[in-house]
Amino acid sequence: MKVVGGKAIYGAAVGILMLEARFPRIPGDMGHAATWPFPVHYRVVPKASPNRVVRQGAEGLLPAFIDAARGLEADGVDGITTNCGFLALYQAELAAAVGVPVASSALQQVSMVNALLAPGRRAGILTISGSTLTDAHLAAAGVPAATPVGTTEGGRAFTEAILGNHTTLDTALAEADNVDAARALQAAHPDLGAIVLECTNMTPYAAAIRAATGLPTFSMVSFVTWFQSGLTPRRYPLV
Numbered sequence: 206m207k208v209v210g211g212k213a214i215y216g217a218a219v220g221i222l223m224l225e226a227r228f229p230r231i232p233g234d235m236g237h238a239a240t241w242p243f244p245v246h247y248r249v250v251p252k253a254s255p256n257r258v259v260r261q262g263a264e265g266l267l268p269a270f271i272d273a274a275r276g277l278e279a280d281g282v283d284g285i286t287t288n289c290g291f292l293a294l295y296q297a298e299l300a301a302a303v304g305v306p307v308a309s310s311a312l313q314q315v316s317m318v319n320a321l322l323a324p325g326r327r328a329g330i331l332t333i334s335g336s337t338l339t340d341a342h343l344a345a346a347g348v349p350a351a352t353p354v355g356t357t358e359g360g361r362a363f364t365e366a367i368l369g370n371h372t373t374l375d376t377a378l379a380e381a382d383n384v385d386a387a388r389a390l391q392a393a394h395p396d397l398g399a400i401v402l403e404c405t406n407m408t409p410y411a412a413a414i415r416a417a418t419g420l421p422t423f424s425m426v427s428f429v430t431w432f433q434s435g436l437t438p439r440r441y442p443l444v
Contacts (some may be wrong), residue, residue, distance in 0.1 A: 269353050284433070294342055361379075
């Protein structure tokens with residue numbers, strides 16, 4: 206059997222554009238390689254700090270993200286994603302800059318999740334920074350207008366540890382922040398039928414959110430797992 210080359214790296218269909226950060230990445234975080242049931246390929250984007258991307262609109266970083274995306278493509282990945290939901294702002298530009306599919310943000314799941322729900326039910330968003338998640342972010346991800354948004358901002362530990370780029374994280378407090386924010390979102394919107402986690406660092410707490418609210422909870426890991434299944438479909442024996 207002959208095989209065809211042409212790539213530098215094989216077996217990692219998904220390339221991940223990573224923020225330049227030093228906070229702890231625990232299992233479930235997309236920056237922890239053991240999170241994935243398949244190989245992934247990482248590339249850190251210089252100067253793309255969590256604070257700059259989330260609180261400052263990623264201003265001035267587009268060329269660096271495009272360079273990094275092209276680097277991943279040159280290495281041989283079949284699709285590209287990012288590790289921050291706020292990078293929905295760059296979806297169109299990144300997709301135009303490379304020749305492989307781009308899934309920039311967990312927020313892109315919102316419309317898809319809405320289509321799964323019964324009439325009168327809708328998805329809500331849980332974000333790390335409600336004060337800086339703008340209509341432009343939501344529009345870039347195709348999120349319907351007036352989608353409910355809740356946030357961990359102002360909580361005990363989660364938002365400040367991640368956006369402050371702290372080198373320690375109290376995971377119990379971070380989980381409590383996420384669960385409390387999800388419950389508040391649900392209480393404020395009785396028509397909520399599901400929750401989409403904007404922040405990729407929220408995934409470790411998705412099971413706790415689901416248990417606390419009873420609502421299906423979708424994350425960047427759920428999105429990228431779906432994405433990867435299209436890039437590398439499973440082979441089945443022909444009988």
